[in-house]
Amino acid sequence: MKKRYRVAVVGAGIGGKHVEGYNANPDLFEVAVICDRDPERAAALARQVRGGAAVHGAYDDALLGRADIDIIDICLPPFLHLEAITRALRAGKHVVCEKPLVGSLAEVDELERVVAETKRVLMPVFQVRFGNGLARAQHLMRTGAAGRVFLATAQTHWSRGADYYAVKWRGTRAYELGGAFLGHAIHIHDMLTALVGPVRRVSAMMTTRVNPIETEDCGGATLEMADGSIAVLSVTLGSADEVSRLRVMCENVTMEGHGEVYASSKEPWVFTPKAPKDQAWLDAALAGATAGQEGFARQFEDFHAALETGAAPPVTVAQARASLELITALYHSAATGERVSLPLTPAHPGYHGW
Ligand SMILES: NC(=O)c1ccc[n+]([C@@H]2O[C@H](COP(=O)([O-])OP(=O)(O)OC[C@H]3O[C@@H](n4cnc5c(N)ncnc54)[C@H](O)[C@@H]3O)[C@@H](O)[C@H]2O)c1
Incomplete structure (x- = not known):
């Protein structure tokens, strides 16, 4: 029992x-x-x-x-x-x-x-990491079927306005602790690292253009992943429609989430085999992937x-730490113009807060 x-x-x-x-x-x-x-x-x-x-x-x-x-x-x-x-x-x-x-x-x-x-x-x-579409992508990565990753893109194109920021803690450094990279894009960036692995170097730009708030609501970043591939992140809270989309181009297959704003790891994901791989190869490669409940459940x-x-x-504290290490690097890069290498040690100027 x-x-x-x-x-x-x-x-x-x-x-x-x-x-x-x-x-x-x-x-x-x-x-x-x-x-x-x-x-x-x-x-x-x-x-x-x-x-x-x-x-x-x-x-x-x-x-x-x-x-x-x-x-x-x-x-x-x-x-x-x-x-x-x-x-x-x-x-x-x-x-x-x-x-x-x-x-x-x-x-x-x-x-x-x-x-x-x-x-x-x-x-x-x-x-958000718990979705059957992302699980199929993880299966292709884990078994080696996907092959080497070339490039990934992660879009967080959301919409937030005055009603959202009427809640006092939002949009402030002291209470929300950060802006769109911390509060909104953190999910898809967690999905990216869950799929492709850790980040090695970070270069970011951020600005506030959508709402009259203290924290950033637009930005972009380029990451060099530990496997040598590149990831491009785009983040805005000023999109007319709302999209959260992860797309990963690999040696044998391109994997793409459907983009639904709060459920981007769920099915249906699109997997496109790269010639000379074909659909029969893809079906066999995906055969061992399992599905279950998704999201919070x-x-x-x-x-x-x-x-x-x-x-x-x-989800472990170490994984949350990795996500906050990426956040620290993104904010440090955006503030200084530096390209930031990970891991960050306690000697890093952002260690006690970004
Ligand atoms: N995982 C996700 O997809 C997701 C989505 C939205 C928010 N969040 C996170 O969830 C957290 C809460 O966000 P939210 O949007 O629900 O905020 P919210 O302001 O809507 O709700 C917070 C609630 O906490 C209550 N509260 C505040 N101080 C309290 C206290 N000392 N004792 C008892 N109650 C207290 C408030 O009355 C309020 O009802 C944030 O960390 C946010 O980033 C996560």
Whole structure:
């Protein structure tokens, strides 16, 4: 009999999507509490929980001291993540936390020490990575069928306006911690590295042209990946239509996501074999790929398996660290005009914050 973990979801914005992910795994999780300082928002979300949930008005010791809660799931604004995660780990809870995990490489390294000390599991959220289309692409990469990667493009062409920035923490360095590269494009860049591998060098330009905000809302970057291939990133919050598209040109096949804005790893992906490879070759190469739940539901399902077996969670702190290392390099390159080489050490000027 599998253990059914009891969860408190803290933050009732994107927390609603987390609830859907837990609701999809009713044998594995029970959302017992919705915590939000906005009582109406908390109550509305509690009603969406399968079987209902209690409401708690503050992220406090009373919540963290509850012995019947196993997991604290943090969906608070970014500037609150570090303290909220640390408190939950020290209270003996496993923790799920939204992106961006924290605000610097120094903070991630501090968190890794707290995780080691408390022996709890911390799982950063990158739910977009869990899609059956991307899984097929990963299968072609893992088996070697795709061949060498030549070039990848990652488009985050989204639309954000005054209504979105009416929420006070957004668009500010102090509270959102960054702009479109951190808050929006982080997902597709995570998909890129999940597929092609780590980044070796970064060159970026950024600007703010769409909204009257402090943080960037347009930019581009060129990456040299560790395998020697090139990736080109384009990011804007001023597109008329919304597209999130990853396209990877390899020796034997070109792989392309369909571009749906929040579900770009899901099917249908298009795989085009490169002559002399043909469709029969492609069908055989894709034959071993597996499909399952997607998005939050899949990330949480795999999290449960990790908790039960003691294996690493489906998104690790090290992977969130790699994504924040890329962010640090992108912001440093954009600010200085330098081409930045990874890995970044604690001596790097961006180590304590970008
Ligand atoms: N994974 C994704 O696709 C995705 C999408 C959107 C947002 N996010 C991330 O999720 C996080 C939250 O974003 P959001 O858009 O849901 O924000 P939001 O402002 O809509 O919701 C945050 C909620 O937290 C509550 N809150 C704030 N401080 C609190 C406190 N001290 N105690 C209790 N409740 C408190 C607010 O009342 C609010 O309801 C951010 O880190 C954001 O980057 C991730």
